[in-house]
Amino acid sequence: MKVVQIAGFLGSGKTTTIIALSNIIARKNKKLAIIVNEIGEIPVDARIINEYGLKVREIGGGCICCELLVNLVYTLDELRKFYNPDIVMIEPSGVAIPSSIDDSIKMIKNDIEKGPIIVIFDGERGEELLLDDELSKFIKRQLINANIIAINKIDVINEDKIKYYEELLRAINPNAIILKISAKNGIGLELLADMVIK
Amino acid sequence: MNFHEEILANGYGCELKIQFNRLITPSEFYSIVHEIIENIAKELINNKAKIGHIKLYVKTSSGYLSADTIDLKYGININSSISNSENSFILVINIIAIKIDKNNIAKITNETLDKISQKYNFSKILIKNNFIHL
Numbered sequence A: 001m002k003v004v005q006i007a008g009f010l011g012s013g014k015t016t017t018i019i020a021l022s023n024i025i026a027r028k029n030k031k032l033a034i035i036v037n038e039i040g041e042i043p044v045d046a047r048i049i050n051e052y053g054l055k056v057r058e059i060g061g062g063c064i065c066c067e068l069l070v071n072l073v074y075t076l077d078e079l080r081k082f083y084n085p086d087i088v089m090i091e092p093s094g095v096a097i098p099s100s101i102d103d104s105i106k107m108i109k110n111d112i113e114k115g116p117i118i119v120i121f122d123g124e125r126g127e128e129l130l131l132d133d134e135l136s137k138f139i140k141r142q143l144i145n146a147n148i149i150a151i152n153k154i155d156v157i158n159e160d161k162i163k164y165y166e167e168l169l170r171a172i173n174p175n176a177i178i179l180k181i182s183a184k185n186g187i188g189l190e191l192l193a194d195m196v197i198k
Numbered sequence B: 001m002n003f004h005e006e007i008l009a010n011g012y013g014c015e016l017k018i019q020f021n022r023l024i025t026p027s028e029f030y031s032i033v034h035e036i037i038e039n040i041a042k043e044l045i046n047n048k049a050k051i052g053h054i055k056l057y058v059k060t061s062s063g064y065l066s067a068d069t070i071d072l073k074y075g076i077n078i079n080s081s082i083s084n085s086e087n088s089f090i091l092v093i094n095i096i097a098i099k100i101d102k103n104n105i106a107k108i109t110n111e112t113l114d115k116i117s118q119k120y121n122f123s124k125i126l127i128k129n130n131f132i133h134l
């Protein structure tokens, strides 16, 4: 069972990406499960993912990068025992720090393969967020330990902007693979799905 | 210290049963939902908050609708598979905003829902709500 995080700031397109990737991954005959953590007990994402007929577990009432880490470990263990998917995609809340979640995935021994940390960067609103001092610091913390950074929403931004983001993101995290995607119209998702699977 | 306190993100969510005394067409559902999101977003902006994400989910017996915005300047996104006119639905709203107190997010949400319920003449029964501090 391989565990992959699809992280990123609020509204960057994590859920949209996960739903689109799920279709591609299912076509490749891989069994898939999704864990969504939304802050609060009245989540929306899990219900939407569920409408697509996907196997989804939600962890609510807090954040899985801090107080709910134990729930995440438990949920992963339970999925492995009773459903045994090939791939689990985790959507942390938009205000989670992906590296903290990664640390706890590493602690689980039982047949869990740790996949990449994928951080979705919002190509539409990214620049605006990075202009805000505090948000910019926070977003950089989300990006800094990513293995893959996917610049999303490239359907609504121009080439120059994409290039600008690529340079900016490379400076923040020189080790990450940088992809350009549109979760909405599917650009770049085959490649991202391959990276999730392999 | 909690990581999230760095960016002062707060949230509010609620689940309601909405009841009309007449049938509402799919396109009316659409405009009501649009108005709810637009009004909440406007009020958050008026209160100098930054919208993190406003998300809404509606379930009826003929389908569902999802809608959201990250800021009005980026538009309101609505997808709907509701195909029949109906007189009741379940509405779930989840709001995360930055630089605003959680009580204020709740107040804005509830006042907006009150205003829209009066305009469209529907009653609402609270199923669940919560105050969330990230």
Ligand SMILES: Nc1nc2c(ncn2[C@@H]2O[C@H](COP(=O)(O)OP(=O)(O)OP(=O)(O)O)[C@@H](O)[C@H]2O)c(=O)[nH]1
Binding pocket: A008, A009, A010, A011, A012, A013, A014, A015, A016, A017, A045, A093, A094, A152, A153, A154, A155, A156, A181, A182, A183, A184, A185, B053, B055, B068, B069, B070, B077
């Ligand atoms: N134009 C465009 N919009 C997109 C794309 N991907 C996602 N969106 C829109 O961005 C908004 C947020 O998408 P979500 O998938 O809900 O984002 P999220 O990261 O899961 O949000 P949270 O879970 O609240 O943090 C929605 O209105 C999506 O339709 C894209 O590739 N292009």
Ligand SMILES: [Mg+2]
Binding pocket: A014, A015, A016, A045, A091
């Ligand atoms: Mg989401």
